[in-house]
Amino acid sequence: MVATKEENIQIIKNGHVTSPQGFSAGGLHCAIRKTRLDFGWIHSDNPATAAAVYTLNAFQAAPLKITKDSIEKEKLIQTVVVNSGVANSCTGEQGNLDALEMQKLTAEKMGVDTNHVAVSSTGVIGVPLPMEKIRTAIHSMNDKDNVSAENFEEAILTTDTMTKHIAVQIEIDGKTITIGGAAKGSGMIHPNMATMLSFITTDAAVEQKSLQQALGDITNKSFNMITVDGDCSTNDMVLVMANGKQNNTQLSETHPQWPLFLQAFQLVSEELAKQIAKDGEGATKLIEVNVKGAPSDEAARQVAKAVISSNLVKTAVYGADPNWGRIVCAVGYSEQPIDPDKVCVAIGDIHVVKDGLPLEFVEAEAKQHLENETVVLNVDLQNGLHEATAWGCDLTYDYIKINASYRT
Template structure:
């Protein structure tokens, strides 16, 4: 573990979604995909307080609806089952029936209440679940023999090139609270979530309403501040489970260490969000847009999203072209109250615009900076105190190649 310089939060080396007490996970190949793992599960020893945030897309997939309705019953979950390869989206009544059957079968296998099982799917839209394969996978789940967090992380991937995981520890009420997470996402990634699944776990005891408010707030600062390609998918879900096994005093906004817990949760969420952005389809670089001096949080967020979503900006970064005009153009169409005469822009530590006017800089130095694997675009609006960060990746030839043949 390494202590962060910012707070009392410690990140756990090789931490993951089962680092918190009482969580286990596994994954297997059931035949939806040719050879890759395609079915995974996450389990808590006891029912956990649950919170969820879901896609803004009007076409919400069947498993998302089932999970959302289940959490609404008593704000508890004890298990999550996920398949990759087929999204079970735009599948009508049959899709809902398949999602409910998946939930029922998993509940029977795990001896938990059906509404304490969340179901999720990711993959091709408009294709029905192969229920014989799903049923077989559920029968093969074994919490004792098949435990493997890495296999779970692999089973939820689609076009991702790597698994995504992170965990931290923080002391609350004299107890060591752990927060961990796993995520998938590489394409169809855009602010307001995307073809993204993220699962967060903690062994803290947390008031359910406070947990939901915390997740809403943090998602807006992290998972909703990433983009790869501007496409918002139908299955996006972030779930947060708190099983209380560390037996701390229940956390809520009234707890003196609530802010520390929320900051630790934000830390995990931000790291997972950045890992998703970095692993964008065909990406070679992670781009971080930092907005300062905005008149409001909304303005800061929208300016950051506009710049990170710009295909022209993303293309320029791929080509290592320090074309700052594309950045100010995106700031200008963000539909926020921006004073052009105050805007400053830097590429890393290289100023390129001051008070709305170009600054002479070494083009070769700018190009060399943009050749790095991680690039920062820093924007100071000089019109307030609000700040925001957004993350994305460059737009490459490989992205087009991947998505031109995704189905075939």
């Protein structure tokens, strides 16, 4: 394990969603997709306190509605089941029936309450679920060869080029608490969720209302601060399960170590979000936009989102072109209280704008920074004490190639 900037949080090398005690996971190929694994699951030994946030797209997919209803009823989830390749979105009443059957069959297979099963799908919109393949997959859950966190991580991918996972440990009440996570997402990524699924597990005991509030707050600082292409999908969800296996005193806002838990929770969420942004379809670089000196948190977030969402900024980064005008342009149309005469901009450590006016700089040095795998753009509004960070990626020719033939 390695220490983070918060010395009380340890990152587990090769940590996964099953690193917390009492969780298992797996994945298999059921032929929804041609060759890749396409059906996965996470299971807790006991019902886990659950919280979730969902896409704001008006066309919410059937499995998302089913899962949302179950969590609202029970506040508990024990098994999560996911298929990739078909989104089961815009599929009408049959889509709802298929999602309910998927939930029911999983509950029977795993020996859990039906309302303790979360259902999720990702893939092509408007295509009915191939239920014969889904039924076969559920029947094969927990076959020895299918059980592994790595299989789960692969099974939930669509156009992703890599799996996304992390786990950290902290000490609370003398107990070693672990938080793990897995995610998928590559295209249709934009603030206020994306074509993104993220599953976070912990063996801590956490009060449900506090867990839901924490997830909402942390999502606004992590998953809602990434963008790839400005599109918002129909199936997005972040789901957290806390199974209490470590028997700590239940965590809530009144617990003295609640801030430490929040820091670890946010670290897991931010790292998953950054992995999604870095794996943007066709991307070659991760872009980080830091905004400080804002009059409010909301202003800082909106300015950061405006810059990270700008196609002109993204293409300039791809071409390693230190065209700072595109950055200040995005800042200007963020619809936030900006004083143009105070704005400062830096590309990495190279200051290019001060008090709204251009600075002389060595273009070759700025270009060199823009050729890095991680590009950092810093904006100081000099108009307050609030700050925010957003993440995205460059926009390349390959993005068009991938999405022009997504269904084929």
